[in-house]
Each structure stands twice: as structure tokens, then as C-alpha cells.
Amino acid sequence: MARVLSVLGTLLRGLVQCACIVMLTFLLCRVMPGDVVDVLGLEGGLTAEQQAQMRHDLGLDQPLAVQFGDWVTHAVAGDFGRSIRFDRPVMDMLATAVPVTLRLTVLSFAFGLTLALVLALAATARPSRLFDVLIDGVNIWSIAVPTFCAGVIAILVFSIWLGWLPVIGGLLAPVLIIGLDNAGQIVKQLREELKEAVTLPHVRTARAKGLSPWRVSVFHVMPATMGVVLALSGLVLGSLVAGSLTMEVLFALPGLGSLTLNAIHGRDYPVILAAVTLISVSLVLINTTMDVLHRLVDPRLA
Amino acid sequence: MTHPVLELHDLDIAIAGRRIVLDLSFAIDKGETLALIGESGSGKSMTALAIMGLLPPNAQLGARSRLLLDGVPLRPDDETAMRALRGRRMSMVFQDPMSCLSPFMTVGGQIAEAIDRAGAADRTSRRERLIELIELVELPDPPSIVRRFPHELSGGQQQRAMLAMALAAEPRLLIADEPTSALDATVQAEILALLKRLQARIGNAMLFITHDLAAAADLAQQLVVMRAGEAVEQGAAGAVLAHPKHDYTRRLVSTRSILRAAPAPAAVTRGQPAVEVSQLAYDYPVRRLFARPWRALDGVSLRIGAGETLGILGESGSGKSTLAKLVSGLLRPTSGEISLFGAPIAHARTIDRDLRRRCQIIFQNPYGALNPRLTIESAMREPLELLRLSGSGSAEKIERALADVNLGPEYLHRYPHQLSGGQRQRVCIARALLSEPELLICDEIVSALDATVQMQVLLMLKELQATRGFAMMFVGHDIEIVRWISDRIAVMHRGRIVEQGDAAAILTAPREPYTRKLIAAMLPPLPDVTITDATQVA
Numbered sequence: 001m002a003r004v005l006s007v008l009g010t011l012l013r014g015l016v017q018c019a020c021i022v023m024l025t026f027l028l029c030r031v032m033p034g035d036v037v038d039v040l041g042l043e044g045g046l047t048a049e050q051q052a053q054m055r056h057d058l059g060l061d062q063p064l065a066v067q068f069g070d071w072v073t074h075a076v077a078g079d080f081g082r083s084i085r086f087d088r089p090v091m092d093m094l095a096t097a098v099p100v101t102l103r104l105t106v107l108s109f110a111f112g113l114t115l116a117l118v119l120a121l122a123a124t125a126r127p128s129r130l131f132d133v134l135i136d137g138v139n140i141w142s143i144a145v146p147t148f149c150a151g152v153i154a155i156l157v158f159s160i161w162l163g164w165l166p167v168i169g170g171l172l173a174p175v176l177i178i179g180l181d182n183a184g185q186i187v188k189q190l191r192e193e194l195k196e197a198v199t200l201p202h203v204r205t206a207r208a209k210g211l212s213p214w215r216v217s218v219f220h221v222m223p224a225t226m227g228v229v230l231a232l233s234g235l236v237l238g239s240l241v242a243g244s245l246t247m248e249v250l251f252a253l254p255g256l257g258s259l260t261l262n263a264i265h266g267r268d269y270p271v272i273l274a275a276v277t278l279i280s281v282s283l284v285l286i287n288t289t290m291d292v293l294h295r296l297v298d299p300r301l302a
Numbered sequence: 303m304t305h306p307v308l309e310l311h312d313l314d315i316a317i318a319g320r321r322i323v324l325d326l327s328f329a330i331d332k333g334e335t336l337a338l339i340g341e342s343g344s345g346k347s348m349t350a351l352a353i354m355g356l357l358p359p360n361a362q363l364g365a366r367s368r369l370l371l372d373g374v375p376l377r378p379d380d381e382t383a384m385r386a387l388r389g390r391r392m393s394m395v396f397q398d399p400m401s402c403l404s405p406f407m408t409v410g411g412q413i414a415e416a417i418d419r420a421g422a423a424d425r426t427s428r429r430e431r432l433i434e435l436i437e438l439v440e441l442p443d444p445p446s447i448v449r450r451f452p453h454e455l456s457g458g459q460q461q462r463a464m465l466a467m468a469l470a471a472e473p474r475l476l477i478a479d480e481p482t483s484a485l486d487a488t489v490q491a492e493i494l495a496l497l498k499r500l501q502a503r504i505g506n507a508m509l510f511i512t513h514d515l516a517a518a519a520d521l522a523q524q525l526v527v528m529r530a531g532e533a534v535e536q537g538a539a540g541a542v543l544a545h546p547k548h549d550y551t552r553r554l555v556s557t558r559s560i561l562r563a564a565p566a567p568a569a570v571t572r573g574q575p576a577v578e579v580s581q582l583a584y585d586y587p588v589r590r591l592f593a594r595p596w597r598a599l600d601g602v603s604l605r606i607g608a609g610e611t612l613g614i615l616g617e618s619g620s621g622k623s624t625l626a627k628l629v630s631g632l633l634r635p636t637s638g639e640i641s642l643f644g645a646p647i648a649h650a651r652t653i654d655r656d657l658r659r660r661c662q663i664i665f666q667n668p669y670g671a672l673n674p675r676l677t678i679e680s681a682m683r684e685p686l687e688l689l690r691l692s693g694s695g696s697a698e699k700i701e702r703a704l705a706d707v708n709l710g711p712e713y714l715h716r717y718p719h720q721l722s723g724g725q726r727q728r729v730c731i732a733r734a735l736l737s738e739p740e741l742l743i744c745d746e747i748v749s750a751l752d753a754t755v756q757m758q759v760l761l762m763l764k765e766l767q768a769t770r771g772f773a774m775m776f777v778g779h780d781i782e783i784v785r786w787i788s789d790r791i792a793v794m795h796r797g798r799i800v801e802q803g804d805a806a807a808i809l810t811a812p813r814e815p816y817t818r819k820l821i822a823a824m825l826p827p828l829p830d831v832t833i834t835d836a837t838q839v840a
Contacts, residue, residue, distance in 0.1 A: 202404040207394065209416050209467065210389030219415075223406035227576055299451045300405055 010291050014284035021280040022273070026068050029260065029269050039083075039267050071273065080274035085266045092273045093259060098278070101248070102256035106238050107175045110213045112182025113233065119183070120190040124198065135187050142184020147243065150177045167202075174247045178240065186232045190225065197224040226297045234290035238283050305373030306331050307474050307507035308353065314364025315348050315357065315531075322348050322361070322388040324531045328524070330475070335508040335523035337539070339515060339554070340699035341752035345531040346511045350477045353509070354394055355384030372474060381735075389419040392475040393442075393468035397462035398484045403452035410448030413470065433809060439495060448685035458489035462496070469504060471587065476501075477509045482517065485618055486617035487779065491823035496521060513753060515554050516825035519543055527551045534687040550754075557757040561782040562827060564805065565764070574644050576741040577606040577629055582638035584624055598624045600797045602638070610738065611767070611774040611811045613788030613805065615781060615820070622777045626745040630663040642741065659689050662734035666746035668726035672718040678704075679714040682733045689737050703732040707762060724755035729765065735770070742767075745776045748783065760787060781824055793817050 006085045037060065046054070055061050059070065074081060080090035118164050119138065123131035158164045197203065198221055206220040245257035252258075258277060263271035295301045306329040311603040315323040320771035323345040324493040329458040330336045338346045353369060369376040373392060376381050383470045393416075396402040404412060410432055417423060417431050436444040452460055461481060468476060470692050478497065481492035494517060494525040501508055518525060521541060526536040527550065534548040546552045546714040582602040591741050599621045606612045616622040629640060631653045640648045643660055647653055665671045672681055682700045686692040701711050718726055727747060734742060744763075748756040764787060767774060784791060785805050793816065801814045812818045 010647050168488075170327075186485075201396065201398065201401040204356065205358060205402045205406070205467075206395075208388055208394045210387070210419050213414060215415075218409065220404055223404070298406060300453050 001299060003143060006295070007288075007292050010288050014288050018277070018280050018284050022277050023068070025273060025276040026071070027064070029272055030249040046166055047221060073108075075274075077276065080277075081270035083263075083268055083271050085268045085271075087265075090195065090270050093271065094256075094274060094278065095256060097256045099260045100246050100253055101241075101257065102242055104171060104178070104247070104255060105237070105254065107171060108178035108226050108259060109182060109233075109237055111175055112236065113186065115179065115183040116190055119187050120194055121217075123191055124194040132251030135191055138184045139188040140184075142181045145181075146182050147177055148246045148250060149186065150181075151247060155250070170251075171253075174253070178243070178247060182236045182240070185236050186229070188226055189232060193225045193228045197221045217276055223297055230290045230294045230297075234287055237286045241282055241286075305370065306807060307334075308509065309368075309370040309373075310349075310353075311368040312348060312364065312366045313352060313369065314367050315345070315352055315361055316364070317348075317358070317361045322531050323352070326526075326528075326531075326533050328510060328533070328536060330507040330524070332507055334524065335501065335510055335522040336524040336526060337510045337512060337518035338526050338528060339512060339518050340528035341513060341754070343530075344528040346528050347479055349528075350394065350479050350509065350511055353475075353477065354379055354388060354392065355379075355381065368672060377509070379705050387719075389416060389469045389473075391420065391473055392477065393471065393473045394477040394479065395461070395464045395468050396483050397480040399457060400452065400484070401465050402464060403460055405452055407451075408448065409450055409452060412452075413448075413463065413467050416467040416470035430696050431470075435470060436463075438500070439463070439466045439470065441466070456489075457485050458492060461485065461489075461493055465496070465500065468608065469500060469506075473506055474502050475509065476506045477511070479511045480513070481510075483513070488617065488819055488823040490517070491825070494638070494825075497521065514825075515543075515753065520825050525556070547797045551662055553754045553757075555754055560757060560761075561737070562784050564786045573608055575605050575607050576610075576643060577612075577775065578639075578641045578644075579625075579629065580639045582625070582628060582640065583636045584621075584628060584633065585636045599628070599635075599795050602794075602797075602799055604613045604792055604799065604802065606741070606773050609771045609773055610730055610790065611766075611776055611788045613784035613791040614777045615779070615784045615791055616777075616793060616794035617779055617820075619796075620750075620794040622779075622794050623745055626663065626743050626775065626777050626796070630661060630743050631658075632663070639721060654700065655689055656810070659691070659737045660739050661741045661743070662737065662739040663745065664734050664747045665744040666729075666749050668723060668730050669718070671730050672726060674718055677715050677717055678721075678729055681718075681729070682736060685733060685736055691737060699736065703736050704729070706735065706766060707732045722755075723751050724759060727751060727759055727833075731759070731766075735766065735772075738770070739772055743777075744780070745777045756783070763787070781809075781820055793820070 037046075037054050037058070040054075041051050042047065052061075059067060062070075071081070078091070080094070082089055083093060086093070115138070119131065119135055123135060151174065154177060158173060200221075203216065203220050203224070206216045211220075244255060245261060247253070248255040248257035251259055258279070259271065260275040260279075262268075263275060309329045311327050313323055314321065326345075326349060328336060338349065341348045348357070348361070352363065353376070355376070357363075357378065363378060369378065371387065376387070403409070411431055413435060414428060417428055417435070422628055425430065432448060433444045435480075436447055441447050441459060441462050445471070447455075447459075447463070452463070455463065464481075475690075481497070482493050485493065497508070497510075498521065500506075508521075510521055512517065515550040522539050524537070525539045525542045526533050527542070527548065528534070530551050535542060535546065535551045542551065543555060546555050576676060580603045582599055583597065584599040587595060602621075602625060604612065613621045614625060624633065628635050629642075631642075631647050635648050638648060639646060642657055645657055647657070672678075676684070681699060682703065683692065683696060686696055686699070695727050701714070704711065704713060709725065709728055709732070713721070713725070713729075718729075721729065727750075748759050751759060760783065763774075774787075776784060776787050785808075788805045790803060791805045792799045793808065793810045794800070795816045801812065801817050808817060809821060
């Protein structure tokens with residue numbers, strides 16, 4: 001019961017965060033100089049009267065609070081309105097963009113986490129210079145080389161020099177680059193954590209019981225490192241959702257990142273708001289999931 | 303031909319070239335207990351780990367060392383061979399059961415792991431064995447214990463679960479490494495009695511490692527006294543205790559007998575009391591919404607006369623340290639009154655400097671109480687400066703204070719890490735006495751020290767009190783130590799004072815059931831020994 005309550009509490013806190021983010025985004029969209037009508041007006045040469053009419057039709061002449069209230073009532077019902085620029089339901093646009101981003105994020109994270117786990121576990125089981133150098137290498141790479149730089153280099157090397165297509169539009173290169181970056185953020189701390197975990201008293205007890213090395217590491221050492229793995233995974237996943245923006249633009253992937261960027265350029269409020277809402281809700285979901293998982297692994301927290 | 307269960311010949315362990323254990327030899331027969339006694343760092347735990355094959359990777363066994371289990375040589379560096387024996391032929395319980403049980407697995411799950419090691423079993427017979435083992439170590443309500451996690455058990459229950467795990471395979475040899483040191487006195491007595499009963503039932507040989515002479519005498523037929531890696535004395539328990547030959551063993555034994563012969567209480571002086579506390583309550587604040595605050599102290603009233611020593615006796619969680627902090631003004635009470643030398647401090651916003659000077663506190667852990675970056679001299683100069691007592695005479699004052707605790711001027715420029723635990727605690731005492739306080743609050747000040755060092759510090763403190771006449775509030779959990787130093791004793795239990803009175807009266811004629819329980823948990827006295835000369839200890 002206490003466990004259920006504490007999970008609900010975490011969720012509630014997340015929802016409040018979401019609401020704040022959405023409200024802030026709404027405000028920021030409006031304080032940007034120039035609105036969608038200005039942009040369309042410049043492109044299409046509308047008269048001042050036509051522009052005023054358009055603002056009225058779109059409800060942009062209403063007070064901000066009323067506009068926000070309108071938006072929320074529709075959003076809760078799953079209606080994010082229509083894109084002003086493309087005149088398509090925002091829902092449809094999201095439906096095509098989200099799967100692309102989801103595939104990119106899940107694949108890169110899975111690759112990164114696996115790489116980090118394999119390296120850290122190998123270095124703990126068989127301490128050697130080679131693994132230490134590899135771990136340091138991956139770690140320094142992720143600190144020193146921004147993903148967009150690595151992305152540009154990848155395009156240069158693979159598609160221009162080597163002529164391997166399709167790098168643009170394909171998932172392989174971005175997944176490798178983002179995954180490597182993720183692994184670098186996790187691997188070093190995981191290695192330190194494991195080094196510490198094998199000396200814990202309860203691990204010594206497990207060895208004194210004569211358990212096999214495999215059983216000791218899976219059931220006694222690994223749980224002790226899960227706190228750090230989950231916390232880092234949460235951070236990395238969060239930055240992935242936000243960071244997919246640059247990768248998608250660079251590799252021309254029609255995902256949520258590209259959609260958001262285009263929408264910001266075009267002052268396409270409904271799309272910006274919907275995208276930001278989606279991203280913030282997914283961040284909250286990621287954090288809550290990590291929290292719940294941590295509570296499941298470590299019964300002392302519940 | 304029958305072999306002893308365990309034989310050690312010339313055991314020699316070195317870590318990074320430093321020899322930790324030197325030429326240790328002993329043998330334990332079936333059903334017999336051998337106690338390995340020694341202070342921290344004497345090499346006793348390393349000996350246990352060597353037998354189990356769990357030495358740290360940088361440790362090396364000497365070439366001549368031979369270990370035999372049932373007459374068969376052990377190879378402690380062959381992990382596969384040793385693993386086959388661990389959890390089947392021999393097993394081990396450790397000092398701190400809280401951290402030695404996995405926090406991530408239910409108690410039942412952890413015992414089941416040990417049962418699987420003992421031999422393949424199907425689900426139902428494993429479950430039966432699990433319940434049987436939990437009943438064997440006398441834990442209540444086995445079906446519910448199985449489902450619980452270690453943090454949901456008390457310290458004593460955790461150690462019982464550890465024992466159930468260790469005994470799953472009915473091992474030939476059980477190694478118990480300080481199994482009761484982390485537990486309260488009453489729980490300690492229960493666990494020791496349980497160890498005896500289990501041994502009678504299973505017939506295992508037991509290697510019992512301890513720093514507590516009384517516990518060793520209670521349990522073991524053979525004693526090995528270790529000091530700095532060497533066995534300084536060994537033999538049948540009765541003989542060693544009755545006629546200790548080595549100087550170190552003599553000091554250990556005499557420490558106990560000095561404690562038994564408590565000095566007469568000081569004559570209580572009249573006049574203004576040093577401390578007066580009435581109806582004191584303290585709630586620890588809660589971190590969660592809607593949770594009720596934890597009441598650590600409730601309705602505590604006491605009074606310490608000038609020059610008098612009041613002992614506060616209690617187990618962990620009884621609120622005794624909270625009381626010490628409240629009286630020294632480090633915490634503000636939820637309700638009630640405290641006055642120091644007639645001045646109320648319970649609700650005062652600040653405590654004035656003169657009052658601070660007259661009341662000083664010393665803490666349990668001398669490692670934490672000294673700043674590692676300050677030399678002893680600067681650490682001692684600090685309170686003088688804070689209390690505006692520093693002047694041209696400070697240097698001599700500090701030197702004299704150190705001399706009072708038997709430390710020479712050569713210690714002035716050393717850093718805390720260059721001192722032993724006992725020396726550090728003496729520095730803390732010297733520092734507290736610099737301002738010539740009239741009240742000294744001692745919060746478990748000897749608990750972290752080895753037995754012989756404890757006695758040195760206590761004797762010194764008593765002597766200083768005799769010359770300076772300060773009042774003391776001595777907080778402790780060891781009934782003998784508290785009785786030895788105190789004129790009067792207040793027994794605390796769950797945040798309340800359950801009994802208060804003359805030290806001798808409380809121990810000879812306790813009125814409250816809880817006090818009786820505490821006294822019953824005291825280990826039986828050692829056989830009469832002729833040495834009672836205090837100078838041998840100090």
C-alpha cells in the first residue's frame with residue numbers, strides 16, 4: 001500500500017511538472033516577436049486587413065488566458081488542433097513523426113546500455129589494462145565529441161568518401177553515434193560502482209555460502225549497482241529525447257525533432273505546443289518509470 | 303584414526319609484504335569451541351578468511367602454512383576447490399548482520415540459496431527445510447519471516463537468519479566472526495545461548511572470534527589470545543583465565559576484575575546542581591507529509607549535583623544520545639525544561655559563552671571528532687579561541703592539558719591519523735577539559751576502543767575528576783562500565799527513564815523488569831583471579 005502511494009505521489013509530481021512546462025511553452029511562443037500571420041503575410045503578401053481577419057479566425061486576438069484554456073480543453077480530449085502552416089491535423093503529423101523518433105531512441109539507448117554493461121562487467125570480471133583503456137576511451141569520446149560533430153564526420157566518411165548509402169535517412173549511423181555517446185555517459189560510473197559492489201559485505205556473505213560466481217554477480221552484485229544504472233539511464237534517456245533533434249535534422253529523419261524545429265521556424269503554434277507537451281510527458285514518464293523500477297529492485301526505498 | 307575438524311599449522315599471512323598473522327597453530331575437535339581473542343587489527347578476522355579461502359587478492363599465505371579440514375589439506379588459493387567446501391563443510395557468520403545480508407532479497411530467498419548448496423531438493427522439501435531452519439534458530443512466525451526483507455528485521459533477528467543460512471548444510475565447522483559485537487547486550491546474551499544450543503544439536507566445531515573475554519569464557523573450551531598477529535597465549539579456557547601468563551592476557555583479565563570492583567560513590571556535594579532537567583521531550587522531525595513525528599524522548603527528569611557522576615544506561619535507540627545532545631544545547635527540546643548551573647537553556651535562542659565554557663561534550667567516535675587537517679595543537683587551540691580564553695599562556699596550557707592525559711609534548715605537531723584510537727580519545731578529553739568545565743558530558747566515549755584501552759581511558763577520567771571535581775553525565779550501554787564510573791545511574795528504555803538511583807542499589811536490587819533483563823544479560827563473572835592491581839592496567 002505504501003509502495004502504491006509513493007508511486008502515485010511521484011506520478012502526481014510529474015504531472016504538475018508537465019503542466020508547468022506546457023504553460024511556459026505557451027507563454028514563450030507568444031512573447032516571440034512575430035506570429036504565424038506575420039510569417040504567412042510576408043510569404044503571401046497579405047494586406048493588413050486580411051491579416052487582422054486571419055488573426056480573428058484563428059482566435060489569436062483573444063486574451064492569452066482564454067486561448068490557453070481553449071487549447072487545454074481540446075488537448076485533454078486528444079485534439080491538438082490543426083497545423084496553421086500545413087492545414088493538417090496535428091495528431092496526424094505526430095502519428096508519422098513519433099515512430100521514427102521512437103525507433104531511433106530505443107535502438108540507440110539499447111545499443112549504448114549494452115555496450116556500457118558489457119565493458120564494465122568484463123573489466124570487473126577480468127581486470128586488465130585493455131578494458132580500462134577502452135572504458136576511458138569511450139568516456140572521453142562522449143565528453144569531448146558532440147554528437148552533431150560525430151554525425152558530420154560520419155556523413156563525410158561513410159557517404160562521401162566511402163560512398164556507402166544510404167547514410168542519410170538510414171538509422172545505422174545515428175544509432176551508432178548516439179549509442180556510443182550514451183555508453184560513454186554510463187560506463188565510467190558503472191565500472192566504479194561495480195568495483196565497489198564486489199567488496200560489499202553481503203557479496204562476501206554470498207561467496208562464503210559457496211555460490212557460483214555467476215549467481216553471486218547476477219543476484220548479489222548487480223542489484224547493488226542498479227540504483228546508479230537506473231539514475232544514469234533516466235538522465236541519458238531524457239537527453240536522448242531532447243537531443244534527437246539535432247540528429248534527426250542532420251540525417252534528415254522525419255521524426256519529432258525535425259517536426260519541432262520546422263514548427264518553430266514557421267511559428268506553427270499548435271505543432272510546437274503539441275510536440276513540447278509530448279516531449280515533456282515522455283520525460284516525466286521516463287523519470288517515473290526509473291523511480292518505480294528502483295523501488296522494485298531496492299525494497300528499502302518503498 | 304580420527305582427525306580434529308580443523309588444524310592450523312604455522313599459519314602465516316602477509317598483505318603487501320607486511321605480515322598480518324605469524325606462525326599461528328591450533329586445532330579444534332568435533333563439538334568443541336575455540337575462541338580467538340584479540341583487539342582490532344590483531345589478525346583474527348584474517349585467520350578466519352584464510353580458512354574460508356576468502357582472503358583479499360593481495361594477501362599471501364606463507365609457504366610453510368598448512369591448513370587441514372578433517373585431516374585433508376585445504377588449498378586457500380584454489381578458488382574452485384574452496385568453493386566446493388564453503389556452505390557445505392564449513393560456513394561463516396559475520397559481525398554486522400545488517401550489511402552482511404543482501405538488502406535486495408527476501409530472508410527466505412537467501413536461506414533457500416544456502417539450502418540449494420546443501421544438496422538438490424524439490425520445491426516442497428526445500429520449503430519444509432526452510433521453515434525447519436527458521437524454527438531451529440528460534441525466529442518467530444516462520445512463514446512471515448520468509449517473505450520479509452532484512453531491513454524489516456531487528457539486529458538479533460538478522461543474526462539468527464545469518465545463522466540459519468550458515469547451518470543449512472549442517473557444516474562440520476562454523477566460524478563466527480564477532481557475531482554479537484554489533485548487537486545490544488540483551489540480544490548478545492540470547493545469540494550466545496543460541497550458538498551453544500545449536501552446537502549441542504548439530505555437533506559442529508566452532509571457531510569463535512571475539513574481543514570480549516567474558517563472551518569467550520562463556521562459550522569456549524579453548525582460548526587463543528592474539529596480539530599483533532601472534533598467539534601470545536593459548537590453552538584450555540579455565541587454565542588461561544585462572545593463571546594468565548602473558549602480560550597482555552593479564553591486562554585483559556584484570557580489566558574485567560577492576561570493573562567488577564566498583565569504587566565507592568563520591569560524597570555528594572550540596573549547593574547548586576550542575577544540571578536540572580524536567581519533563582523533557584524531543585520529537586525527531588518527519589520528512590514525509592502526514593507522518594507522525596518520532597518521539598525520541600518523553601517525560602525525562604533528572605538532576606546532576608556538582609561533582610557528581612550520573613550514568614545514563616540504555617541500549618541503542620533508547621534516546622540516551624539525544625538526551626546528551628539536548629543537555630549540551632546542541633538540540634532544542636520539543637517541550638520541558640533544562641537548566642545548566644541554574645540558567646535555563648531549553649528555549650534560549652543562544653547559549654552564552656560562559657555557559658559553553660562550563661559545559662563540554664565528548665563524543666563516541668574520536669576518528670570523527672578531530673579535524674584530519676589540523677594538528678593536535680591547532681585542534682586544541684580552537685576551543686580556547688572560540689571561548690576567548692586564548693592568550694600568551696595558551697601554549698603552556700595546551701601542553702599541560704596533554705600531560706594530564708599522559709601524552710607528551712611530542713604529540714603537539716602530529717595529525718590525528720598518526721595517533722591510535724585511544725590516544726585520539728585522550729586528545730578529545732584533554733581538549734574538553736581545557737576550558738576547565740564544571741560539567742562533562744561523555745557520549746559513549748569508550749565504545750569504539752579496545753578493552754584494555756577502555757580501562758586506561760576510564761581510569762584516567764576518574765582520576766582527573768578526583769582532582770578537578772567536575773560533574774559528569776556518562777552515557778553508555780555497557781552496564782559494568784557505567785556502574786564503575788557512576789555515582790548514580792538512570793536506566794533508559796524507549797525514550798523514558800525507567801529507573802533512577804544509586805549505582806550500587808540499581809545493580810543489586812533492580813526494581814523494574816527492564817533493568818532486571820539488562821542485568822540478567824550480563825555474562826557470568828570470570829573465575830577468581832588474584833590480580834586486581836590497577837597500576838598494571840594504567
